[in-house]
Amino acid sequence: MATHAATHDDHDAKPSFAQRWLFTTNHKDIGTLYLVFSLIMFFIGGSMAMIIRAELFEPGLQLVQPYFFNEMTTMHALVMIFGAVMPAFVGLANWMIPLMVGAPDMALPRLNNWSFWILPFAFVLLLSTLFMPGGAPAAGWVMYPPLVLQSGESLAFTIFAIHLMGISSIMGAINIIATILNLRAPGMDLLKMPLFVWTWLITAFLLIAVMPVLAGAVTMLLTDKFFGTSFFNAAGGGDPLLYQHIFWFFGHPEVYIMILPAFGIISEIIPTFSRKPLFGYKPMVYATASIAFLSFIVWAHHMFTVGLPLGGLLFFMYATMLISVPTGVKVFNWVTTMWKGSITFETPMLFAVAFVILFTIGGFSGVMLALVPADFQYHNTYFVVAHFHYVLVSGAVFAIMAAVYYWIPKWTGHMYSERWGRIHFWNSVIAVNVLFFPQHFLGLAGMPRRIPDYNVAFADWNMVSSIGGFWFGLSQLIFVGNIVYTVYFARQKASARVWEGARGLEWTVPSPAPHHTFEVPPVIMPGMLAHDDVSH
Amino acid sequence: MAQQQGAYYVPHGSKWPIVGAVGMFAFMWGAAHWINGNELEGHISIAIGAAIILTMLFGWFGTVIRESNGGTYNKQVDLSFRLGMMWFIFSEVMFFAAFFGALFYTRGLSVPWLGGEGHGAITNYYLWRGYTAAWPTNGPLDIGGAFHTIPAWGVPLLNTLILLSSGVTITVAHHALKAGYRKQLLVFLGFTILLGVSFLWFQAHEYIEAYTHLNLTLHSGIYGSTFFMLTGFHGLHVTLGTIMLIVIWLRCAKGDFSKDSHFGFEAVAWYWHFVDIVWVMLFLFVYVL
Numbered sequence: 001m002a003t004h005a006a007t008h009d010d011h012d013a014k015p016s017f018a019q020r021w022l023f024t025t026n027h028k029d030i031g032t033l034y035l036v037f038s039l040i041m042f043f044i045g046g047s048m049a050m051i052i053r054a055e056l057f058e059p060g061l062q063l064v065q066p067y068f069f070n071e072m073t074t075m076h077a078l079v080m081i082f083g084a085v086m087p088a089f090v091g092l093a094n095w096m097i098p099l100m101v102g103a104p105d106m107a108l109p110r111l112n113n114w115s116f117w118i119l120p121f122a123f124v125l126l127l128s129t130l131f132m133p134g135g136a137p138a139a140g141w142v143m144y145p146p147l148v149l150q151s152g153e154s155l156a157f158t159i160f161a162i163h164l165m166g167i168s169s170i171m172g173a174i175n176i177i178a179t180i181l182n183l184r185a186p187g188m189d190l191l192k193m194p195l196f197v198w199t200w201l202i203t204a205f206l207l208i209a210v211m212p213v214l215a216g217a218v219t220m221l222l223t224d225k226f227f228g229t230s231f232f233n234a235a236g237g238g239d240p241l242l243y244q245h246i247f248w249f250f251g252h253p254e255v256y257i258m259i260l261p262a263f264g265i266i267s268e269i270i271p272t273f274s275r276k277p278l279f280g281y282k283p284m285v286y287a288t289a290s291i292a293f294l295s296f297i298v299w300a301h302h303m304f305t306v307g308l309p310l311g312g313l314l315f316f317m318y319a320t321m322l323i324s325v326p327t328g329v330k331v332f333n334w335v336t337t338m339w340k341g342s343i344t345f346e347t348p349m350l351f352a353v354a355f356v357i358l359f360t361i362g363g364f365s366g367v368m369l370a371l372v373p374a375d376f377q378y379h380n381t382y383f384v385v386a387h388f389h390y391v392l393v394s395g396a397v398f399a400i401m402a403a404v405y406y407w408i409p410k411w412t413g414h415m416y417s418e419r420w421g422r423i424h425f426w427n428s429v430i431a432v433n434v435l436f437f438p439q440h441f442l443g444l445a446g447m448p449r450r451i452p453d454y455n456v457a458f459a460d461w462n463m464v465s466s467i468g469g470f471w472f473g474l475s476q477l478i479f480v481g482n483i484v485y486t487v488y489f490a491r492q493k494a495s496a497r498v499w500e501g502a503r504g505l506e507w508t509v510p511s512p513a514p515h516h517t518f519e520v521p522p523v524i525m526p527g528m529l530a531h532d533d534v535s536h
Numbered sequence: 537m538a539q540q541q542g543a544y545y546v547p548h549g550s551k552w553p554i555v556g557a558v559g560m561f562a563f564m565w566g567a568a569h570w571i572n573g574n575e576l577e578g579h580i581s582i583a584i585g586a587a588i589i590l591t592m593l594f595g596w597f598g599t600v601i602r603e604s605n606g607g608t609y610n611k612q613v614d615l616s617f618r619l620g621m622m623w624f625i626f627s628e629v630m631f632f633a634a635f636f637g638a639l640f641y642t643r644g645l646s647v648p649w650l651g652g653e654g655h656g657a658i659t660n661y662y663l664w665r666g667y668t669a670a671w672p673t674n675g676p677l678d679i680g681g682a683f684h685t686i687p688a689w690g691v692p693l694l695n696t697l698i699l700l701s702s703g704v705t706i707t708v709a710h711h712a713l714k715a716g717y718r719k720q721l722l723v724f725l726g727f728t729i730l731l732g733v734s735f736l737w738f739q740a741h742e743y744i745e746a747y748t749h750l751n752l753t754l755h756s757g758i759y760g761s762t763f764f765m766l767t768g769f770h771g772l773h774v775t776l777g778t779i780m781l782i783v784i785w786l787r788c789a790k791g792d793f794s795k796d797s798h799f800g801f802e803a804v805a806w807y808w809h810f811v812d813i814v815w816v817m818l819f820l821f822v823y824v825l
Contacts, residue, residue: 022551023546025547104546109546113550113556117554124561167560183616208628213634220634228754234663236675237673307655478787
């Protein structure tokens with residue numbers, strides 16, 4: 001163990017609760033803060049989804065007013081994207097990246113604390129709009145003008161909240177890049193890094209590249225509404241479509257920001273429980289980079305029906321379909337990793353396998369949506385809703401849950417309840433399909449999204465979908481229960497390696513991981529890394 | 537502040553990050569209230585937020601400077617700072633890219649479409665008949681009324697020369713710092729500050745001219761929007777850069793920087809060059825072309 005520099009001796013004295021959690025520079029504490037915040041937001045956003053599904057349980061208006069319904073769809077998306085999924089991945093990155101690369105902490109620990117503490121305040125700003133005259137933003141999370149410019153007091157609050165979230169994300173991403181590029185232990189070459197680290201490196205690049213663009217887009221909304229500019233006003237020579245272009249230049253890479261770390265997690269879990277090294281490590285890295293590159297040149301596939309020139313439609317259609325190549329490489333490699341492995345199905349592996357299957361379904365419907373003539377039919381229907389919930393819920397969210405089950409023994413030193421983990425999994429995986437699969441049918445039959453009432457022809461599948469929704473929502477209480485159990489009540493101690501097939505530096509430190517790890521760079525021994533024989 | 541050979545450095549906890557977060561919240565909360573017309577609450581909250589943020593900046597930078605002068609940091613920390621600053625500047629580049637994108641898109645595509653080019657013919661015929669695409673424009677409805685633009689070869693050219701020279705003077709100052717010529721360092725860094733201030737003075741003069749004589753305002757359709765948002769955000773960055781230069785000048789005068797350890801200076805120099813390059817792009821695409 002290193003002798004501490006005199007300046008941080010106060011780590012060893014027991015800090016007060018406030019000192020520990022408010023002023024912390026410890027990546028594990030900050031990771032925990034992110035994860036807890038994300039879980040709270042997951043339930044806030046989830047309750048909004050429950051309101052949506054309750055209203056859609058039957059045709060007609062039963063529970064809420066249409067405007068409030070629109071507030072719910074808008075806020076559900078903003079809360080889930082910026083409050084639940086992104087902070088969860090940043091929390092996992094905080095906990096695991098320093099452990100995985102053999103670093104003592106993140107490269108810029110105080111900046112790290114700042115990135116986190118901006119978030120709760122940003123969400124106070126955003127959620128406060130629910131109680132304002134005129135209500136919360138209701139023009140969809142994409143905030144298209146001119147509709148969004150008709151918002152009441154909420155618009156300015158929403159825009160400033162997004163600015164704060166962007167600042168938080170950018171600083172978090174800078175920190176992750178600096179950590180990965182600068183704090184790797186000697187011998188942890190770039191092409192020996194765990195896939196989770198690789199996918200986060202690329203995700204962080206995407207974040208820094210596109211969050212400022214979103215800031216620019218919403219700033220233009222702000223000046224158009226309050227300061228008399230004409231960016232999105234055709235009468236002044238602007239163009240409402242300009243907003244959509246800028247927004248989706250952010251928005252499409254944003255989609256990959258929410259899935260690339262999930263790819264990384266799945267690429268950690270599947271080899272562990274298949275007891276085989278990851279098949280095609282380098283192709284996985286290159287595929288991730290290709291997906292990130294392509295994400296910058298496909299944005300207009302969100303805008304096929306707005307009246308783009310034909311050349312534009314063709315370019316964005318083909319570019320979009322190209323993404324299925326590197327994504328296909330990934331799915332192929334995951335399946336091939338499992339091939340002839342001696343597989344066991346603990347909860348993380350169950351979620352990982354479900355991820356591969358269900359994410360692929362979301363990928364297929366994505367290819368369907370990429371076809372311009374087909375998209376003319378699907379656009380703005382429930383088919384789109386089904387598509388992105390397959391990739392985001394049974395994709396990103398399942399990966400996060402897999403990650404929590406996979407790493408919580410390392411975090412707490414205790415095993416979660418495998419029995420309740422499996423109960424949580426089976427309820428979730430069945431419910432998520434009951435919830436979202438019928439939405440494909442609804443969409444293909446022509447039911448538009450973002451409406452509180454619908455034709456009676458859509459009644460049956462909506463009821464099925466709503467039942468699935470409540471079921472999925474309730475199942476997540478099991479998840480919380482299992483986490484609380486593991487943290488406070490579990491008896492069964494976890495070993496340092498936790499999982500028989502686990503490889504990598506994070507498994508060389510004891511469970512629970514001590515408050516400070518790798519204060520001196522670890523000496524990497526043969527067989528410690530998962531990918532130390534990639535060169536041949 | 538001895539550190540074990542080869543050991544990593546991890547800074548101790550700090551109250552400044554969360555203080556900063558509270559300040560940003562108060563500032564944004566106030567800004568939103570002010571924009572919605574609640575002037576008093578807005579102003580009070582903005583003032584409180586700004587005060588907290590300033591306190592945080594002084595406190596946080598003060599801590600870092602003290603730690604740095606105390607020899608707490610090693611080469612690895614230095615590289616983390618460098619990576620942090622580089623990627624921060626990259627994020628700034630992307631912020632400007634959004635506004636340049638708006639300029640290129642409207643000039644190159646949507647204004648011609650409004651004028652009836654390509655698939656815009658029918659829209660033009662039914663909605664905006666008689667509008668012919670041109671640049672500069674304030675759109676078919678002449679939003680903000682007729683206006684004149686600022687000629688590129690007057691003040692903007694002067695400002696280009698000013699900023700480019702400031703890029704030279706800060707480089708001379710950097711070389712002086714590395715060679716240990718203290719007086720030359722202070723003089724040339726001082727020149728850089730003066731050039732920054734004079735740029736801002738001319739820019740302010742240009743804005744006043746635009747508003748009072750040319751009727752070129754933020755309300756002047758898409759031209760006014762792109763012109764003022766691009767030059768305005770750039771001016772804001774020059775202002776920040778100038779403040780940073782002043783801080784660095786004071787630190788140089790105090791002797792905070794050594795020949796081979798002066799990242800604070802370099803970070804400001806990088807930022808200044810970034811602001812410089814953005815201006816060259818602005819001069820080219822906003823004023824000349």
